[in-house]
Amino acid sequence: MGATIKDVAKLCGISIATVSKYINGGNVTKENRKNIENAIKQLDYRVNTFARGLKMNRSMTIGVLVDSVTNTFYTSIISVIEDCLHPKGYSSIICETKESEEIQEQKLEFLVNKGVDGILIFTTHISAELLNTYIQKGEHIVVIDSVVNGVDCDFIATDNISGAYQATEQFILKGHKRIAIITGEEKNFSAVERLKGYKRALEDYRIELDDGLVYQSSYNLNGGYNSFKNMVSDANNLPSAVLIANYFMTIGAVIAINEENINIPEDLSVICFDDLELSNVFKPRLSSISQQTDEMGKRAVELLLERLDGDIKESRIIRVAPKILITTSIKKMDNDSQ
Amino acid sequence: MGATIKDVAKLCGISIATVSKYINGGNVTKENRKNIENAIKQLDYRVNTFARGLKMNRSMTIGVLVDSVTNTFYTSIISVIEDCLHPKGYSSIICETKESEEIQEQKLEFLVNKGVDGILIFTTHISAELLNTYIQKGEHIVVIDSVVNGVDCDFIATDNISGAYQATEQFILKGHKRIAIITGEEKNFSAVERLKGYKRALEDYRIELDDGLVYQSSYNLNGGYNSFKNMVSDANNLPSAVLIANYFMTIGAVIAINEENINIPEDLSVICFDDLELSNVFKPRLSSISQQTDEMGKRAVELLLERLDGDIKESRIIRVAPKILITTSIKKMDNDSQ
DNA sequence: CTGAAAGCGCTTACAG
DNA sequence: CTGAAAGCGCTTACAG
Numbered sequence: 148m149g150a151t152i153k154d155v156a157k158l159c160g161i162s163i164a165t166v167s168k169y170i171n172g173g174n175v176t177k178e179n180r181k182n183i184e185n186a187i188k189q190l191d192y193r194v195n196t197f198a199r200g201l202k203m204n205r206s207m208t209i210g211v212l213v214d215s216v217t218n219t220f221y222t223s224i225i226s227v228i229e230d231c232l233h234p235k236g237y238s239s240i241i242c243e244t245k246e247s248e249e250i251q252e253q254k255l256e257f258l259v260n261k262g263v264d265g266i267l268i269f270t271t272h273i274s275a276e277l278l279n280t281y282i283q284k285g286e287h288i289v290v291i292d293s294v295v296n297g298v299d300c301d302f303i304a305t306d307n308i309s310g311a312y313q314a315t316e317q318f319i320l321k322g323h324k325r326i327a328i329i330t331g332e333e334k335n336f337s338a339v340e341r342l343k344g345y346k347r348a349l350e351d352y353r354i355e356l357d358d359g360l361v362y363q364s365s366y367n368l369n370g371g372y373n374s375f376k377n378m379v380s381d382a383n384n385l386p387s388a389v390l391i392a393n394y395f396m397t398i399g400a401v402i403a404i405n406e407e408n409i410n411i412p413e414d415l416s417v418i419c420f421d422d423l424e425l426s427n428v429f430k431p432r433l434s435s436i437s438q439q440t441d442e443m444g445k446r447a448v449e450l451l452l453e454r455l456d457g458d459i460k461e462s463r464i465i466r467v468a469p470k471i472l473i474t475t476s477i478k479k480m481d482n483d484s485q
Numbered sequence: 486m487g488a489t490i491k492d493v494a495k496l497c498g499i500s501i502a503t504v505s506k507y508i509n510g511g512n513v514t515k516e517n518r519k520n521i522e523n524a525i526k527q528l529d530y531r532v533n534t535f536a537r538g539l540k541m542n543r544s545m546t547i548g549v550l551v552d553s554v555t556n557t558f559y560t561s562i563i564s565v566i567e568d569c570l571h572p573k574g575y576s577s578i579i580c581e582t583k584e585s586e587e588i589q590e591q592k593l594e595f596l597v598n599k600g601v602d603g604i605l606i607f608t609t610h611i612s613a614e615l616l617n618t619y620i621q622k623g624e625h626i627v628v629i630d631s632v633v634n635g636v637d638c639d640f641i642a643t644d645n646i647s648g649a650y651q652a653t654e655q656f657i658l659k660g661h662k663r664i665a666i667i668t669g670e671e672k673n674f675s676a677v678e679r680l681k682g683y684k685r686a687l688e689d690y691r692i693e694l695d696d697g698l699v700y701q702s703s704y705n706l707n708g709g710y711n712s713f714k715n716m717v718s719d720a721n722n723l724p725s726a727v728l729i730a731n732y733f734m735t736i737g738a739v740i741a742i743n744e745e746n747i748n749i750p751e752d753l754s755v756i757c758f759d760d761l762e763l764s765n766v767f768k769p770r771l772s773s774i775s776q777q778t779d780e781m782g783k784r785a786v787e788l789l790l791e792r793l794d795g796d797i798k799e800s801r802i803i804r805v806a807p808k809i810l811i812t813t814s815i816k817k818m819d820n821d822s823q
Numbered sequence: 824c825t826g827a828a829a830g831c832g833c834t835t836a837c838a839g
Numbered sequence: 840c841t842g843a844a845a846g847c848g849c850t851t852a853c854a855g
Contacts, residue, residue, distance in 0.1 A: 151847090151848055151849085152848065152849065152850095153848075153849095161825075161826085162825065162826040162827075163826085163848090163849080163850095164825070164826055164827080164828095164850085164851085165824080165825055165826075167849070167850060167851085168824085168825085168850095168851095170849095171850080173824090174824070175824070175825085176824065176825090179824085179825090191622075193597070193598050194598070194848090194849080195539065195600070195847085195848050195849065196535075196538070196544070196598070196599055196600045197534075197535045197536075197537075197538035197539035197544065197600065197847085197848080197849090198535075198539050198831090198847070198848035198849035198850090199535075199848080199849055199850075200534070200535035200538075200831095200849095201533065201535035201536050201539055201830095201831050201832065201833085201847090201848085201849075202830080202831050202848085202849050202850050202851085203831090203849085203850070204831075206534070206535065215564070216554070216560045216563055216564050216567075217557050217560045217561055217564060219555050219557065222554045222555045222560060223555055225554055226553070226554050226555060226581060229554075229579070229580070229581060233580075233592075233595060238578045238595070238599055239578065239579070240546075240576045240577065240578065241567070241577070241579055242567065242571075243564060243567060254571075257571060257576070259531070260531050260532070260534070261534055261576050262533070262534045262535065284529075398762060398765075398766055401766050402765065402766055405766075405768035406768075424736060424762065424763070425762070425763075425766060427736075427740065428736055428739050428740055428743075428763060428766075428767075429766075430743035430744075489831095489832055489833085490832065490833065490834095491832075491833095499841075499842085500841065500842040500843075501832090501833080501834095501842085502834085502835080502841070502842055502843080502844095503840080503841055503842075505833070505834060505835085506834095506835095506840085506841085508833095509834080511840090512840070513840070513841085514840065514841090517840085517841090532832090532833080533831085533832050533833065535831085535832080535833090536831070536832035536833035536834085536847090537832080537833055537834075538833095538847095539831090539832085539833075539846095539847050539848065539849085540832085540833050540834050540835085540846080540847050541833085541834075541847090542847075824855105825854105825855085826853100826854090826855085827853095827854090827855105828851100828852100828853095829850105829851090829852095829853105830849100830850095830851095831848105831849085831850090832847105833846100833847085834845105834846095834847090835844100835845090835846095836844100836845095837842100837843095837844095837845105838841105838842090838843090839840105839841085839842085839843105
């Protein structure tokens with residue numbers, strides 16, 4: 148169908164080697180350059196990706212593995228990734244795991260079969276074993292949003308401990324002492340880190356940890372809803388403030404807040420992780436710890452491309468500081484009460 | 486690095502032609518089959534995508550062009566598209582236009598350069614000229630979420646007129662007579678259709694159209710916010726019900742509703758398009774017209790693959806009926822009042 | 824700077 | 840059913 152490098156060469160009366168040299172940025176005489184440029188335009192010539200890929204053993208394609216493309220936290224990062232990748236000639240293949248480890252393995256295999264040059268992974272459940280299998284096969288991998296021990300690849304994640312610490316500290320500075328946290332279970336990397344930050348802040352400010360105020364359940368809408376319901380049903384153990392550890396849990400909590408007719412911040416102060424749509428729409432606007440998706444996406448691509456080019460071998464771990472946004476969803480407490 | 490078909494053939498002591506035949510589903514003797522299967526496993530052989538693509542002149546890759554990957558309406562469809570594509574061996578390259586026509590052209594060119602076999606487009610602004618340019622070059626295109634006249638490709642869209650009609654009808658059946666609509670401008674395909682459905686319902690039920698109740702502005706959060714503010718500021722022209730024509734306008738409207746302390750449905754009845762996160766979280770749950778993203782994604786892939794295989798030439802237009810969900814966000818009016 | 828030639832890994836008529 | 844051989848479009852030493 149389309150014109151080939153041969154057609155261009157013929158039209159110019161020169162060899163394909165020279166045309167190829169021009170295309171790849173080499174030096175050719177002024178006259179040849181002009182002729183080639185004209186011929187390319189005239190013939191609407193495009194380099195054949197497959198021929199080039201075959202010869203170069205590079206696909207200029209990056210695989211992206213993600214739990215779900217309807218998760219706006221992930222897609223915010225994906226959007227940045229595309230922006231960084233396309234100018235360098237890379238495209239990406241996005242695969243969803245739907246949070247199934249079985250599908251995750253299938254999709255990883257799919258990506259490798261497609262001949263991607265590197266893989267960006269941000270799924271909640273990724274095991275060291277699976278990562279190591281592919282790293283040993285020579286795949287270049289960068290993991291986003293979690294850190295797995297004993298794996299020789301790059302990691303990039305939000306500084307969750309610091310984020311949760313700062314949030315808890317905000318409550319404390321406004322006089323709160325009964326501070327609850329709604330977070331995910333042990334298997335969720337960021338949930339655990341955020342719980343750690345919460346505990347550390349309490350400790351630093353000499354507030355005794357009340358295990359009854361730590362609600363751990365599934366890291367999603369239902370988990371948030373159920374935890375919140377449990378929290379308010381325990382009438383003689385009510386907190387004055389709550390930190391909610393991710394966006395989906397927050398959505399669940401908001402549904403519960405509405406059902407229970409709880410007023411924010413009069414009845415309860417709230418800070419949530421992830422500054423997405425809901426935070427804006429809820430009244431009052433929710434205080435939030437917002438992960439820097441731009442920074443994360445940009446750095447992830449940098450790390451991966453460096454790995455593709457260079458001979459970096461050591462595992463690098465990057466922590467991105469979140470930004471905290473405080474609104475009227477936090478009540479200032481009297482120092483005497485509580 | 487990886488093993489090639491040559492390695493497999495050598496290990497089996499047969500020709501590469503036979504191995505190729507096996508790989509592509511042809512008949513080989515039982516013994517050869519066994520040997521080949523073993524060799525493939527032993528060598529961890531994978532077909533080289535580029536060699537195959539070069540030879541076959543098919544990339545098994547589909548381009549997807551979308552305004553934004555953080556738009557959950559779009560990503561719901563994208564998710565279904567991947568599910569349909571992967572089992573058939575296709576992968577997809579997703580490109581964002583960020584609603585810029587310039588970027589749209591660049592990305593389309595990017596996709597064609599990458600050698601995609603077909604393109605799925607769902608962007609709000611796609612011109613007949615641009616589409617025709619690529620169709621003439623032999624690209625296979627399916628357009629989702631809008632219909633463009635004078636273009637020889639397939640289209641798939643929600644039956645917007647019917648959706649808006651049904652919503653308006655619901656208001657009317659509950660006794661509403663002053664029904665407003667907040668929608669997008671003329672350039673937005675679905676906005677125009679939804680306005681049409683609204684008008685048609687009023688007409689059918691003999692309710693005179695009040696132009697003052699038609700709010701048209703930008704088809705996004707700000708447009709929804711501003712329109713809603715304008716609507717309530719016009720105190721002697723208040724409607725009892727409002728239909729909001731897309732998700733982002735609804736978010737804007739909800740922010741305004743909160744600011745103005747308007748009670749739904751006591752002060753105002755609401756139906757919105759697109760049954761996404763917000764509808765669940767808002768109290769009371771918003772009535773909605775939900776577009777069938779599963780159906781749309783599935784049909785889109787079907788149409789495209791048919792086009793790739795066969796010799797379909799005529800332009801096909803598929804309309805998918807939306808589902809309407811009625812909640813307590815609509816007040817039953819006394820027949821006497823208003 | 825330019826060109827002839829080999830070769831990347833695969834598929835596919837074609838002959839047997 | 841099997842195999843030898845051509846060729847897809849490109850890049851890259853190599854010689855000039």
